[in-house]
Structure formats: C-alpha cells, structure tokens
Amino acid sequence: MYDNHTLGDLEPHIYAVADVAYHAMLQREKNQCIVISGESGSGKTQSTNFLIHHLTALSQKGFASGVEQIILGAGPVLEAFGNAKTAHNNNSSRFGKFIQVNYQESGTVRGAYVEKYLLEKSRLVYQEHNERNYHVFYYLLAGASEEERKAFHLKKPEEYHYLSQMTKSTRQLHWDSYCESEPDCFTVEGEDLKHDFERLQLAMEMVGFLPATRKQIFCLLSAILHLGNIRYKRKTYRDDSIDICNPEVLPVVSELLEVKEEMLFEALTTRKTVTVGEKLIVPYKLAEANTVRDSMAKSLYSALFDWIVFRINHALLNVKDLVETTKILSIGVLDIFGFEDYENNSFEQFCINFANERLQHYFNQHIFKLEQEEYRAEGISWHNIDYIDNTGCINLISKKPTALFHLLDEECNFPQATNQTLLDKFKRQHEGNSYIEFPAVMEPAFIIRHYAGKVKYGVKDFREKNTDHMRPDIVALLKSSKNAFICSLMGIDPSATFRWAVLRAYFRALVAFREAGKRHTQKRTGHDDAAPCAVLKSVDSFSFLQHPVHQRSLEILQRCKEEKYSVTRKSPRTPLSDLQGSNTINEKSPRSPGLGWNGRVGRQSRLSSSSSTTEEDGIFVNSASSKLLERAHDILMRNKNYKSKPVLPKHLLNVKSLKYLSNLALHDRITKSLLHLHKKKKPPSISAQFQASLNKLMETLGQSEPYFVKCIRSNAEKLPLRFNDNLVLRQLRYTGMLETVRIRQSGYNIKYSFKDFVHHFSVLLPEGTSATKEGIQQCLDQLDHEPDGYQVGKTMVFLREAERQRLQALLHGEVLRRIVTLQRRFRARLERQQFVRMREAAICIQKWWRLYRPIEEEEEEEEDYDPAVQEGAALCLQTHWRGYRERQRFRLWREAALVLQRAWRSWLYRRCTAALVIQTAWRCHQAREAYLRLYAAVIQLQAISRGYLARQSLKDLREQKLREEKEQQEKLLQLQNGQVSLSPEEEEEPP
Numbered sequence: 001m002y003d004n005h006t007l008g009d010l011e012p013h014i015y016a017v018a019d020v021a022y023h024a025m026l027q028r029e030k031n032q033c034i035v036i037s038g039e040s041g042s043g044k045t046q047s048t049n050f051l052i053h054h055l056t057a058l059s060q061k062g063f064a065s066g067v068e069q070i071i072l073g074a075g076p077v078l079e080a081f082g083n084a085k086t087a088h089n090n091n092s093s094r095f096g097k098f099i100q101v102n103y104q105e106s107g108t109v110r111g112a113y114v115e116k117y118l119l120e121k122s123r124l125v126y127q128e129h130n131e132r133n134y135h136v137f138y139y140l141l142a143g144a145s146e147e148e149r150k151a152f153h154l155k156k157p158e159e160y161h162y163l164s165q166m167t168k169s170t171r172q173l174h175w176d177s178y179c180e181s182e183p184d185c186f187t188v189e190g191e192d193l194k195h196d197f198e199r200l201q202l203a204m205e206m207v208g209f210l211p212a213t214r215k216q217i218f219c220l221l222s223a224i225l226h227l228g229n230i231r232y233k234r235k236t237y238r239d240d241s242i243d244i245c246n247p248e249v250l251p252v253v254s255e256l257l258e259v260k261e262e263m264l265f266e267a268l269t270t271r272k273t274v275t276v277g278e279k280l281i282v283p284y285k286l287a288e289a290n291t292v293r294d295s296m297a298k299s300l301y302s303a304l305f306d307w308i309v310f311r312i313n314h315a316l317l318n319v320k321d322l323v324e325t326t327k328i329l330s331i332g333v334l335d336i337f338g339f340e341d342y343e344n345n346s347f348e349q350f351c352i353n354f355a356n357e358r359l360q361h362y363f364n365q366h367i368f369k370l371e372q373e374e375y376r377a378e379g380i381s382w383h384n385i386d387y388i389d390n391t392g393c394i395n396l397i398s399k400k401p402t403a404l405f406h407l408l409d410e411e412c413n414f415p416q417a418t419n420q421t422l423l424d425k426f427k428r429q430h431e432g433n434s435y436i437e438f439p440a441v442m443e444p445a446f447i448i449r450h451y452a453g454k455v456k457y458g459v460k461d462f463r464e465k466n467t468d469h470m471r472p473d474i475v476a477l478l479k480s481s482k483n484a485f486i487c488s489l490m491g492i493d494p495s496a497t498f499r500w501a502v503l504r505a506y507f508r509a510l511v512a513f514r515e516a517g518k519r520h521t522q523k524r525t526g527h528d529d530a531a532p533c534a535v536l537k538s539v540d541s542f543s544f545l546q547h548p549v550h551q552r553s554l555e556i557l558q559r560c561k562e563e564k565y566s567v568t569r570k571s572p573r574t575p576l577s578d579l580q581g582s583n584t585i586n587e588k589s590p591r592s593p594g595l596g597w598n599g600r601v602g603r604q605s606r607l608s609s610s611s612s613t614t615e616e617d618g619i620f621v622n623s624a625s626s627k628l629l630e631r632a633h634d635i636l637m638r639n640k641n642y643k644s645k646p647v648l649p650k651h652l653l654n655v656k657s658l659k660y661l662s663n664l665a666l667h668d669r670i671t672k673s674l675l676h677l678h679k680k681k682k683p684p685s686i687s688a689q690f691q692a693s694l695n696k697l698m699e700t701l702g703q704s705e706p707y708f709v710k711c712i713r714s715n716a717e718k719l720p721l722r723f724n725d726n727l728v729l730r731q732l733r734y735t736g737m738l739e740t741v742r743i744r745q746s747g748y749n750i751k752y753s754f755k756d757f758v759h760h761f762s763v764l765l766p767e768g769t770s771a772t773k774e775g776i777q778q779c780l781d782q783l784d785h786e787p788d789g790y791q792v793g794k795t796m797v798f799l800r801e802a803e804r805q806r807l808q809a810l811l812h813g814e815v816l817r818r819i820v821t822l823q824r825r826f827r828a829r830l831e832r833q834q835f836v837r838m839r840e841a842a843i844c845i846q847k848w849w850r851l852y853r854p855i856e857e858e859e860e861e862e863e864d865y866d867p868a869v870q871e872g873a874a875l876c877l878q879t880h881w882r883g884y885r886e887r888q889r890f891r892l893w894r895e896a897a898l899v900l901q902r903a904w905r906s907w908l909y910r911r912c913t914a915a916l917v918i919q920t921a922w923r924c925h926q927a928r929e930a931y932l933r934l935y936a937a938v939i940q941l942q943a944i945s946r947g948y949l950a951r952q953s954l955k956d957l958r959e960q961k962l963r964e965e966k967e968q969q970e971k972l973l974q975l976q977n978g979q980v981s982l983s984p985e986e987e988e989e990p991p
C-alpha cells in the first residue's frame with residue numbers, strides 16, 4: 001500500500017514507519033531508532049511486535065533465516081516470563097526492552113541485541129486484586145503432561161500461595177485460609193493456557209533452548225512456587241524463634257533445587273552472623289523469615305529472567321560482532337513499560353513513571369526544544385510554541401545531590417532509618433517544590449506531578465525494594481546446589497561460570513571413562529556383576545551423533561516436519577508468533593510435552609540429579625534427549641552418504657562470546673548485585689542501576705535518528721471497538737500531541753544546508769547559482785513560491801512540508817521534461833541517420849539510372865518501345881541494389897572476421913607464449929633433473945672409487961705387513977739354525 005508513497009501521504013501505519021526507518025538506514029547509513037510510548041495497555045508491545053516482524057520481513061528474501069527466526073521466537077519467550085495480567089492490560093509488560101536489530105550493508109539482518117530494564121520482581125510474591133503473576137506459571141500448570149506434573153511436583157494454581165492472592169476477598173484474607181477462598185482470575189477470557197504452553201515450548205526451541213534446558217527452567221519455576229508455600233509459626237508465645245508449619249514442603253523444594261534439606265531449613269529460619277571473630281546463629285523473627293523466603297524466590301526468578309535474556313542475546317550474536325570493528329547499521333525499537341497510576345503505587349511505579357518522564361523529555365527535546373533553538377540560532381522569524389517541559393520533574397527525581405533517588409539511597413545506608421524518616425527527608429528537602437505534594441492527612445505517601453498527571457506513591461517498602469539483596473546464607477545455599485544450572489544462575493560472571501562448567505564436565509567425563517574402562521575389564525575377565533548396559537549407554541552417549549551439532553540440525557528437521565501441522569487460533573492477545581505469517585514457525589507441536597520423538601513417553605521426563613549435572617546449559621552431551629538421538633541415529637544411518645560437517649552450532653557457548661555479552665550488559669547488574677554480597681564495596685542500589693541503564697539508553701537514542709510512535713489507549717475497560725473521547729483527549733494533551741501537530745504545521749521541519757540545497761535542486765536553479773544566502777533567496781523568489789512556505793537562515797534553508805512537496809514535484813516535472821527532450825533528440829538523430837542513408841542510396845540509384853537513360857533513349861530512337869529493354873533496366877537496378885546490400889553485408893562480415901582474427905591471433909599469441917613458458921620451464925626442469933642425476937652419479941662414483949682405493953691401500957698394507965712378518969720369521973729360523981749371524985748393529989738392538 002505504501003509503495004511509491006512517502007510517509008504522510010497516506011494514513012499512518014506501523015509498517016510504514018518500519019519501512020521508512022529501514023530505507024533511511026540504508027540510504028543515509030545512519031542508525032535509526034523507533035521510540036514507542038504510551039500508557040499501560042495502549043498497544044506498545046503489539047506495535048513493537050508488528051515492527052520487528054516487518055523489519056525482519058523487509059530484510060529477508062524468502063524463508064526466515066536462523067537469526068530472524070530467533071528474533072521472532074524471542075518475543076513470545078520474553079512475554080511469557082516478563083508479562084502478566086494487570087488492572088490495565090491482560091498482557092502487561094512488567095519490564096522494559098530495547099531490541100536492536102543489526103543489519104549488514106546489503107540490508108539483510110545480521111544479528112540483534114535485547115536490552116531489558118527493571119523486571120517487576122514484587123509481582124512474583126504479591127499481586128493486587130484482579131491481577132496475576134507472570135504468565136509462564138499458569139502456562140506450566142495448565143500445559144504440563146502427567147509425567148512432568150509428577151517430576152516437577154506440580155499442583156493446581158489455587159494451591160500455590162504466590163498464585164492465589166488475587167481472590168475476591170483478598171484484602172481481608174489470611175494466608176492460612178487462602179485455600180478455601182474463591183479464585184477469580186486464573187485464566188483470562190479467550191486464553192488457552194495449554195496451547196500457550198505448547199507455543200512457549202516451540203518459541204523456546206526456536207531461540208535455542210534444548211529440551212533439557214527447558215526442563216531445568218520449569219523445574220526452577222516449580223521450586224519457586226513451592227518455596228512460596230512455606231509457612232512459618234512461632235515456636236512458643238514467649239520465644240521469638242520460629243518453625244516451619246508445613247515441613248512437608250521442604251523435601252520438595254530441596255529436591256527441585258537439589259540442595260540439602262537441612263541446609264535449606266537452616267537458611268530459611270536462621271541467620272549466620274560473625275561478631276568479633278565468632279560465628280553466631282540467630283533465629284529469624286516471623287516477619288524477617290517471610291521476607292527472606294520471598295527475597296529468595298524473587299532473586300531466583302530475576303536471575304532466571306536475566307539468564308534467559310542472556311541466552312537469547314547469545315543466540316542472536318553474530319560471530320562477526322566478536323572480531324569486526326566495523327560500524328554496524330541498526331534499527332532499535334524501544335518498548336518500555338507505559339505510564340502507570342494504580343490504586344496503590346509503589347517503588348516500581350515510581351521507577352516506571354520516571355522512565356516515562358525521561359522518554360517524554362527526549363521527545364520534547366527533539367520536537368520542540370532543539371527545533372526552536374535552531375530557528376533562533378539561524379535568525380529566522382518564529383513565534384515560540386509552548387509545550388509542557390518536564391525538566392523540573394526529572395530534576396526533582398534524579399538531579400544530584402538532593403533528588404528523591406539520592407535521598408532514598410542515603411536513607412538506605414542508615415541502619416536506623418525507616419520509610420517514615422525517608423518521607424520526612426523528602427518533605428524537609430522539597431517542601432515548596434511544585435512537582436511534589438504531600439497528602440494533608442498523615443498518610444505515608446507523596447504525590448508527584450508527572451507530565452501525565454498526578455500520581456500518589458506509598459513509601460511502604462521503598463527502602464527495602466531499593467536494596468533488595470539476597471542474604472549471603474541463601475546465596476551460599478544455592479551455590480551448593482548439585483544442579484549446575486542453579487549454580488550458574490548464582491554466578492556473577494558468566495564466562496567464569498562457563499569455565500567452571502567446562503572443568504567440571506571434563507573431570508566428570510574422565511571419571512565416567514575410567515569407570516567404563518574398569519567395568520569393561522571386569523566383563524572381559526568374567527566378573528560382570530555391575531550393570532553393563534548402563535556403561536554402554538553412557539559410552540554410547542558420547543557418540544558423534546549426540547554432538548550438539550546434530551541435535552540442533554535434528555531440531556530444525558523436526559520443525560520442518562511439524563510445519564505441516566499449522567494451527568491458527570484467535571486470541572484477544574496476539575503475541576508475535578501469531579503475526580508471523582508464512583515466514584515463521586507458528587505450529588502446534590504434534591507431540592505432547594514429555595513424549596519422545598516416536599510418541600513414547602521419554603526417559604527424560606524423569607528428573608535425576610545425575611542427568612541434570614551433565615546437561616547444563618545445553619553445552620554438553622544431553623542424555624535427556626536420548627529419544628531424539630535415537631531418532632537421529634535412525635535418520636542418519638538411513639542416509640548412507642551422510643558426512644558430518646565440522647560446523648559448530650551457533651548457540652554453543654564460548655568464553656569470548658560470553659565476555660563480549662557480559663561487557664555489553666555491564667551497566668545492568670541489578671540481579672548480580674543482589675547476589676554479590678561478600679565484596680567489601682556495597683553494590684549500587686536498584687534505583688542507581690536503573691538510572692545508569694536509562695542513561696545508557698538515552699546515549700544510544702542520542703546517536704540515532706529517532707521516530708516516535710505514540711500509542712493511545714482507547715478505553716479503560718480493555719474492550720475492543722470502544723472509544724472513550726475524554727480518555728483519548730487527556731492522553732493527546734499530556735503527551736504534547738496537540739503542540740506537536742502545531743509545530744509540524746507551522747514549523748519548518750525540512751532543513752537543507754546551502755550546499756545540499758543547491759546540489760539537490762540544481763536542476764531547478766539557474767546555472768551557476770552560488771550556495772549563499774543571497775543566491776538561494778533570489779532563486780527561491782524567482783520560483784514564485786508561497787512566501788511563508790520557506791525561510792533562508794544563516795547557514796540553512798528551512799522548508800515547510802507542503803513547500804518541500806511542491807519543490808519536489810517541480811523537480812520531478814523538470815527532470816521528466818529533460819528526459820523527454822533528450823529522448824526526442826536521440827530519436828531525431830536516429831531517424832536522420834536512417835534518412836541520410838536512404839538518400840545516399842537513392843542518389844546512387846539515380847546516378848546509375850541517369851547513366852543508363854541516355855543509352856536507352858538512343859536505342860528507343862532506333863526501334864520502338866521494347867518490354868525486354870524495360871526488363872533489362874529493372875534487372876540492372878536490382879543488380880545494383882543487391883550489389884549495394886551485399887557490399888554492406890560484406891563490410892559487416894569483414895569487420896566481424898577482422899575482430900575474430902584479432903582475437904584468434906591474440907589467443908594464439910597468448911597460447912604460444914604460454915607454451916614457450918611451459919617448454920622453457922619443462923626444459924629447465926629436465927636439465928635440472930639430468931644435472932641432479934649426473935651429480936648424484938658422480939658423487940656415487942667418487943664414493944665407490946674412494947672406497948676401492950682405500951680397500952686397495954689397505955690390502956697393500958696388509959700384504960706388506962704379512963711379507964715383513966714372513967721375512968722376520970724366516971730370519972729368526974735361520975738365526976736359530978745358525979745359518980746367518982747378526983750384524984753388530986742388530987745385536988745391539990733386539991728385534
């Protein structure tokens with residue numbers, strides 16, 4: 001619909017925004033960002049989903065590639081874990097997110113990065129009336145198979161304290177009687193929880209969570225729910241020490257978390273402190289114990305959410321991001337929690353509304369402040385448009401040193417301080433500030449005048465929520481878990497955790513191999529009392545088929561198969577996966593969860609500590625997916641041509657990528673700091689970290705070209721097709737939309753530097769127009785335009801949108817006119833050429849005709865008209881004409897032949913040269929070979945002759961020696977016989 005139309009021509013559409021941002025990014029090579037804002041329930045998340053879907057669709061050629069599928073799959077996963085039903089919205093995002101889609105220069109998606117902001121943790125342990133906990137709990141409880149229910153010890157939602165607080169009579173209700181109360185909103189109208197669970201599993205698979213990892217996650221969720229069911233009681237009336245009312249829950253939690261039951265009991269009921277070198281164990285008071293339990297649950301869930309975001313980011317990471325330093329083009333989409341004003345507002349609403357204030361400020365800056373300042377600086381005539389500037393409110397909340405956040409941090413550092421002293425401090429410091437009020441009645445609350453209206457915040461739990469740290473005893477307990485997944489959640493540095501995991505896996509593999517070896521020898525020697533099949537199975541599990549590469553490819557295989565079973569379903573809440581059309585996998589899995597590949601109940605359904613330790617993070621071999629592997633084996637063995645490719649799957653962790661991602665999320669240490677209690681330095685408060693992440697967000701937005709999408713809630717009753725005029729008008733007013741429309745109408749939103757203007761409209765301007773104020777002013781005056789449609793500043797030309805469109809239309813018309821003129825000239829030239837050739841031919845014919853005519857006339861005088869003569873003349877004409885055509889053809893042929901000859905000769909020349917080079921090289925090679933052979937022969941000959949000579953001389957020497965010995969013996973014999981006598985010299989010298 002928007003093809004060949006500029007934004008603004010037609011009705012606004014979210015796809016058009018995505019389209020404009022995408023093309024602007026490619027044309028201007030600049031990062032773009034789309035900021036979506038609005039009240040809770042106004043449609044920000046839906047718009048984000050539409051945008052992301054369209055942004056990925058724009059870049060892909062056909063079927064969604066891996067990274068696009070992961071981007072699309074990430075939405076439902078994040079929504080399941082981070083969204084919940086609230087009073088304003090059945091699918092309210094309880095965290096903020098900034099999705100940055102990275103592109104290659106060609107415009108194809110290269111990767112993405114998801115940044116999350118402040119998950120609302122308090123929702124996990126407490127929900128207001130008519131609200132719900134995070135969706136994933138309800139999905140799990142409704143969708144888990146019988147096998148899984150048993151393995152995870154799942155109950156009904158109403159049997160969990162953390163899920164059953166939104167009962168009708170919730171405010172009067174005591175925990176002891178919660179089971180008898182009537183639940184009123186475990187399901188939302190039109191919701192199919194079972195189907196949602198299946199879809200969640202599929203989305204998790206799409207983003208690379210293996211079945212074993214999914215199981216770990218669900219197991220942890222169940223542990224959190226059971227943890228919430230732990231109830232305390234005082235041991236005696238006089239004593240402060242406490243006990244657990246329902247100790248039967250402890251073994252379940254300890255089994256699910258794989259920690260020792262005694263340690264869990266100790267951590268939940270007592271505190272260990274060290275005073276003057278002595279370790280003290282102090283029992284918790286009743287209220288403290290409840291806080292510790294809830295804090296443990298919240299921190300576990302928050303760590304899990306962070307881990308999920310981290311793993312999604314890892315799957316979305318492009319290998320090139322790690323090595324390349326080249327600039328990436330990107331489009332960021334910001335979907336942050338909407339402005340909130342509930343009956344009871346607390347610390348979370350305070351942070352959320354502060355984030356909205358910052359975004360509104362960013363919007364004001366771009367639309368009003370910077371714009372009007374530029375007009376002033378350029379010296380153009382302009383009547384200022386007033387807008388609601390919220391700088392004062394932002395300063396009140398965050399400006400150092402006396403802003404509310406800083407006072408809150410100060411009070412968190414005083415052990416004696418309370419929330420009441422905090423409120424007193426607020427009063428003392430800001431009494432008289434127009435942005436803050438205090439209720440007349442003695443109510444522990446304060447009221448902030450936000451840009452969107454006044455909101456009353458209760459100070460209850462402000463300090464606790466700002467420093468919501470988990471106790472070191474609890475951290476130590478969870479770190480002692482045998483389950484590597486739980487340990488990894490508690491790890492501060494993912495790369496360090498990964499290194500440990502590798503080390504642990506190495507030693508486990510070593511031990512396993514040794515054991516296998518021992519059993520094998522025992523078997524051979526006949527002492528086979530141990531179960532050999534277990535060994536065989538464990539050895540088998542190291543087979544090449546079970547490498548994650550194959551697991552991944554088989555998962556893809558399975559998905560391709562499952563595409564046939566597409567299921568469409570209408571729901572009032574339509575998450576991303578439902579909007580993906582044919583490009584994404586939006587299918588209902590034919591196998592029920594817990595079933596193996598062949599439909600049989602999978603072994604993996606059983607929970608075992610041994611399997612969980614080897615299955616951590618999906619890094620290592622995964623015995624839980626053995627059914628999948630059996631199936632893999634079948635498929636691969638059937639395909640005889642199968643060759644394993646040495647390609648590693650993208651989602652495999654490595655230290656480099658982990659470090660890269662941890663650095664990216666360095667500012668967001670909210671969960672980590674909760675666990676990081678042993679360091680001397682105090683971790684930053686939640687508000688400080690939230691401000692840091694908002695500052696980083698503003699920095700990112702500042703480096704991009706922004707687009708603003710303002711969502712408007714049409715009614716407060718969550719009803720379709722209902723339009724509440726007053727509600728809509730209120731939103732239009734406070735978001736500054738009316739002023740925005742005015743500034744867009746009367747402002748000059750199109751700006752060109754003089755140089756750019758002359759370059760862009762050079763076709764319309766007279767030749768030699770200089771890029772100066774006077775030159776441009778003169779040209780624009782000549783162009784006969786509306787005088788208030790444009791203004792020429794000191795360095796820039798300012799145009800209204802209507803004026804730009806008029807100029808653009810003129811430019812378009814002029815360019816078209818010139819194109820037509822050029823076409824006309826070319827056509828005339830071609831026609832003329834043809835005409836000249838024809839005329840030459842005619843002249844030639846005439847010449848020959850005239851030569852022929854006198855002869856004919858002479859003959860005519862001699863004899864009367866003869867048809868044979870006419871025929872001869874025609875033949876003559878034809879002959880000449882053919883001759884002329886043949887000559888033309890001959891010329892063409894000759895030229896072609898010449899070109900061919902030239903090419904042939906050059907080819908021959910090149911071939912000859914190549915042959916000569918080869919011959920020379922070959923001869924050189926042969927000569928060298930011959931020389932080497934000769935040289936070797938000479939050396940051999942020399943060696944032989946030297947050997948011969950040496951042997952000869954040795955022989956001579958030996959013969960001479962023998963001769964001498966013989967002579968001596970003969971002489972001796974003669975001497976003995978007296979045949980000879982010794983000479984006087986010989987007598988002196990004995991022989």
Ligand SMILES: Nc1ncnc2c1ncn2[C@@H]1O[C@H](COP(=O)(O)OP(=O)(O)OP(=O)(O)O)[C@@H](O)[C@H]1O
Nearest residue numbers: 040041042043044045046089092093337338572573
């Ligand atoms: N374009 C749309 N078409 C149909 N329904 C929509 C659309 N946008 C929003 N809705 C309806 O409004 C509900 C609220 O939308 P959404 O969850 O996007 O609000 P939100 O602004 O993100 O709220 P929050 O800030 O609480 O997360 C959706 O569940 C859906 O029912």
